[in-house]
Amino acid sequence: MEKTDIRVIYGDTDQMGVVYYANYLRYFESGRNEYLRARGALYRDLERELGIILPVVEAHVDYLQPARYDDLLVLETTLGKLGRASARFDYRLLRHATLIATGHTIHACLDRAGKIHRLPASLTIRLQPPGRGAG
Amino acid sequence: MEKTDIRVIYGDTDQMGVVYYANYLRYFESGRNEYLRARGALYRDLERELGIILPVVEAHVDYLQPARYDDLLVLETTLGKLGRASARFDYRLLRHATLIATGHTIHACLDRAGKIHRLPASLTIRLQPPGRGAG
Amino acid sequence: MEKTDIRVIYGDTDQMGVVYYANYLRYFESGRNEYLRARGALYRDLERELGIILPVVEAHVDYLQPARYDDLLVLETTLGKLGRASARFDYRLLRHATLIATGHTIHACLDRAGKIHRLPASLTIRLQPPGRGAG
Amino acid sequence: MEKTDIRVIYGDTDQMGVVYYANYLRYFESGRNEYLRARGALYRDLERELGIILPVVEAHVDYLQPARYDDLLVLETTLGKLGRASARFDYRLLRHATLIATGHTIHACLDRAGKIHRLPASLTIRLQPPGRGAG
Numbered sequence: 001m002e003k004t005d006i007r008v009i010y011g012d013t014d015q016m017g018v019v020y021y022a023n024y025l026r027y028f029e030s031g032r033n034e035y036l037r038a039r040g041a042l043y044r045d046l047e048r049e050l051g052i053i054l055p056v057v058e059a060h061v062d063y064l065q066p067a068r069y070d071d072l073l074v075l076e077t078t079l080g081k082l083g084r085a086s087a088r089f090d091y092r093l094l095r096h097a098t099l100i101a102t103g104h105t106i107h108a109c110l111d112r113a114g115k116i117h118r119l120p121a122s123l124t125i126r127l128q129p130p131g132r133g134a135g
Numbered sequence: 136m137e138k139t140d141i142r143v144i145y146g147d148t149d150q151m152g153v154v155y156y157a158n159y160l161r162y163f164e165s166g167r168n169e170y171l172r173a174r175g176a177l178y179r180d181l182e183r184e185l186g187i188i189l190p191v192v193e194a195h196v197d198y199l200q201p202a203r204y205d206d207l208l209v210l211e212t213t214l215g216k217l218g219r220a221s222a223r224f225d226y227r228l229l230r231h232a233t234l235i236a237t238g239h240t241i242h243a244c245l246d247r248a249g250k251i252h253r254l255p256a257s258l259t260i261r262l263q264p265p266g267r268g269a270g
Numbered sequence: 271m272e273k274t275d276i277r278v279i280y281g282d283t284d285q286m287g288v289v290y291y292a293n294y295l296r297y298f299e300s301g302r303n304e305y306l307r308a309r310g311a312l313y314r315d316l317e318r319e320l321g322i323i324l325p326v327v328e329a330h331v332d333y334l335q336p337a338r339y340d341d342l343l344v345l346e347t348t349l350g351k352l353g354r355a356s357a358r359f360d361y362r363l364l365r366h367a368t369l370i371a372t373g374h375t376i377h378a379c380l381d382r383a384g385k386i387h388r389l390p391a392s393l394t395i396r397l398q399p400p401g402r403g404a405g
Numbered sequence: 406m407e408k409t410d411i412r413v414i415y416g417d418t419d420q421m422g423v424v425y426y427a428n429y430l431r432y433f434e435s436g437r438n439e440y441l442r443a444r445g446a447l448y449r450d451l452e453r454e455l456g457i458i459l460p461v462v463e464a465h466v467d468y469l470q471p472a473r474y475d476d477l478l479v480l481e482t483t484l485g486k487l488g489r490a491s492a493r494f495d496y497r498l499l500r501h502a503t504l505i506a507t508g509h510t511i512h513a514c515l516d517r518a519g520k521i522h523r524l525p526a527s528l529t530i531r532l533q534p535p536g537r538g539a540g
Contacts, residue, residue: 007435007438009431009434009435009438010434010438010448011430011431011434025416026414026416029414029415029416030412030414033412033414033415033475042475043415043475044474044475069449070438070447070448070449
């Protein structure tokens, strides 16, 4: 699990005085970037070095409590599942002990030509939490 | 069903050359705004006149094909379901005959104090497609 | 001059209940896209066919009156100046007769290698308003 | 002067592979938030406690070098000038020693009714760098 701090700026809020619902997906992106970075697998390098991309094929958010301007949120990102050619990330967004939102994204693994491609072993070995079998 | 034209601008794309995944939720918002407007129920008026808001409690997107800069997309918005104190909208985003994405949002009906509130009859009667029973 | 309609969505506003200041630059982008399109010069084609890009090197906005959710704004885009290797666009954003904001962007003309490149004559001849000399 | 770290996410970039020009204004907002916070003057409190808001009346950006995905940028925010009822912030955005962009924003001081209001002394005394006279 990876924790990412997120400070809500004005530009994230809407006129209801809460974070606009699309911006949670921006937060989720920060979370999985940091998840990858902490495991030595920069998303930037996946494209450059392994020749694969991981486009989002599904995104889901459950909005439980509003988040507000200047809140310091903590996003917990976990690897939900590694398939042969896909990966799922799960997200929990909190303000202290209050759960603000949960959600997930599912990513396909594609090569540069846009074809489905098996997740490289050099990647999965880094992402796999120790002691867990293949997803 | 309501159709909304969406022209993809540079600001909607990311460096993969496709529309950034969070921006689909912006498009969906345009779609349900136009859905309401076409039925004489401006979202703005819901807040001002009926004293209710319809915050998103769930959002979901399935990304099927990438959308690109300058694409002229058509978003089809339908009312998926009207509950006692909730509403669901369904979305289909197309580029000509190509289905780009599908998704839905679920909205709670709250009063100004943030309490769950029955959907006003003056609203549901406008949103209800003719010949359909209560959801 | 080119007129572009802009409908303000929730996602454009912030918690002050007005359009967030960065989003004016998104509107300006829509305006110059439509300016180019109306003259048969798609920005997309500049990159693909002429091998040039027109990145923004300067942007300026004067905010005169707030714009609000659901406002139907009209953006007037004009070509301010064509230099040898640069172009300036001027913008006026209105709600009916009320001037909401003015601004400009200045763009350099670069080739694919990122070097400054003379604006192609095939482009300037299209953009030049009739009866006006070279900028 | 206040330094703010900014990590560029995918959602900040456009299909040219660089940070979209409007997003620099989002970064600038983060910078002035942190400037105020470091001086014990939360922007949130200005509205709540002093009854004033500081809307942007002018924004300007000079784009010098592109910023890219995953760049770790440093934003330097300084108070450019304090007027009777206005404040100016200046920004310098860097990637290591490379200057990416400079810019400024000018803010009016308004009361809740939207009238111009003298900057409260309790605020200016905090913002004023030591040893500098009134702007």
